[in-house]
Amino acid sequence: MSTIIGMAQDFVGSNNINLLLPNGQFGTRNQGGKDAASARYIFTSLSSINRYLFPREDDGLLDYLNEDGQSIEPSWYVPIILMVLVNGSEGIGTGWSFYIPNYNPRDMVANVRRLLNDEHMEPMHPWYRGFKGTIEQTASKEFGVTYTITGTIEEVNETTLKIKELTIRRSTQEYKEFLESIITSNDSFIKEFKQFSDDKTVDFEVIVTVENMMLAEQEGLLKKFKLTTTVSTSNVHLFDSRGVIKKYDTPEEKVRFILDVVKGDIIVNNRTVCCSLPCAERERFYSFPK
Template sequence: MSAKKVEGSSAPAIRRDLVLSGTHLDQKDPKITYSDDWFSTPDLGRSIPSMVDGLKPVQRKILFYAFKKNLVEEIIVSDFTHGVAQSAYYYRWQTLASTIVGMAHDYVGSNNINLLVPAGLFGTRLMGGKDGGKKKHLYTRLSPITRVLFPKDDDVVLNYLNEDGQIVEPTWYMPIIPTVLVNGSEAIGTGCTTFIPNYNPREILANIRRLLNGESMVPMDPWYRGFKGTIEKTASKEVGCTYTVTGLYEEVDDTCIRITELPIGKWTADYKEFVTSLPLLQDHRNYSNTVSVEFDLKLTKQNMAAARKEGFLKTFKLTTTISTSNMHLFDKEGVLKKYATPEQILEEFFELRLEYYKLRKKIRLENLKLELLKLDNKVRYIHEFLSGKPIVIFRNKAEFVQELREKGFTALPKKATPVEAAVGGAIDDAAEESSMAPEPSSTAFVPGSEYDYLLEISNFISCEKSQEMLAERKKMNEAVAELESTTPKALWHRDLDALENELDKLDLNDAKAEEEMKAIKAKARASKGC
């Protein structure tokens, strides 16, 4: 089954029939308008992600290359960058490299689910990722969970773009949950900004199950993987909510306070500079590392009392706020739209994703039935050969094809260009070259290839081969029957089950890392105290 393609730029298919009045955005209008000029339109297309996959075009190109090459083995970031640049990438190399690094970040306050694995110094919460090493010393690969979020079965239902005859990334990918809510987004475009906080993938998953079961969603609040502080809703408006994000502290005694978590967006190195500059501080010890925060602050009793009176949260700046009043995304039609709640994003995503499960089932069923038809013909072909009605194959191909046609075998010509070379999996150099050429229409076939699928087994005909084909046909019949009886919603439930299993693995790894970190801190503090 051929994948769909659309002609044009690799940027989102942006609606240009909307006009921006100056540079002012009307916060009451959910659909944001902008001018069709040489800069603002493409700039917005590059800067603001899609509601569907949560990706900007450069991130989508990176994912396309990683899927195409099946990057399960580590690759140096500079080589990765060079490979992505071959897919009609027209922007700065440094932007591409930085985006790859950003997709691999896994520290608190970055990605809840990093799509790439960081191998090397990719940057930490010490400096909000700015402490990363040189790109030539960094390696990465696809995270195991990425292909669970973006199933390979969906590759053939996506709309792939065509850049000057070269098949590149799709208009958007189709994850099984809205990744824009999982990892959030913060971006600035011409006349428009967006900020979407991170949300708990398990809560998103649970809400999708509720929608699949015809139930109402449960409201979701921002959530950041590994964050130990609190996020509380402090204001609710028609256009969004405001949340107070609070770090953690404890009073060790009447002269010592221990800070064990910072608000999201405050980085350890910056905070160290802040607390050490406080006049009320007598001494301090820093047990923080690249993963966690821990400061023991020594004060006099008098200063401790003063800080308590003012409030430790205020004195030590342990609160920030985040808002959901500025959530702008391109919708499925390429229209820049303002969303009021994460549930609104999820509901819109749900309707589109369910349609694509229906399309996935349809195409998968067509492909299975095509394979079953091939097996039926192969079984009959082998049976006639072994039962004394051999088809003479030691002659020119035209006569061979004519005899098969007269005997009523199904003609199944090959496509001129294999779609698989363009949409995913490991490929060789020859396949990659073919994927870079324009793909013919779905009716273009290789002349004379109608019976190649039978000719290719002619040298392997035997009773054992017949039994093998019969067993394979039985399995294929069972697969067709099983898929026919499976609803699109059931397919989605299966994918969600697989995602839950991967999330369980992440939680176990996080818990193990947390225990190891506690042991290291306890050992470091054992002889020092506060």
């Protein structure tokens, strides 16, 4: 049930493309999805975009399982772009951990097209649908890149601040509790705050003294109000086509798997895989609806 709920969530910081429709209360940004209703009160169905991602013409390539003599779902599906990059993922296992930020599906489509045309791919950077802050590359290492994700805060006047965006995967409720903890502390630099947020948007108004405003500006408003976080691409461990855990250094390296399947360098099952579709059909598959 939690998997189904997670696949249907569409608030900022969750899925860039939700494969299931959230018909009911599937959770909001206010509590980071934890406010989803009980499973017996909500309903779902496949999103219309699924057949763009999993073309019907590819159904015959899948390795369908058999249970008690009845054909059931395939062992895995093969989307035309890598959904693990589109919606991101994180978790731990025995001896392994992984973290994958979200990426823009349009960037991925563009890179797949470049691969099909024997062109070099462009670097892809994390992207979250509906996010109003900034995502900047701050460090680059041999194995992975670090990005700084920043919310937004603006000075309305000499005593008032407006916070209109938080960092990714920080719920509105968590940030409200953070501001409340500052006010109740012995060395509080906040006089009061008001919240005008709803289940989709962030809107806090913070009141400080003139002196504390100057001190906060010297320290940096983003740092003072904890509106920055960092993500890294140095911990991308995924199963490869052989079911073996592999470390991927860049998202482009993972996308290259698609071309290897198309060219036949990687056989996804015991059937011959080739790019036999007309160019017009392939173009249709890589044309996302607005």
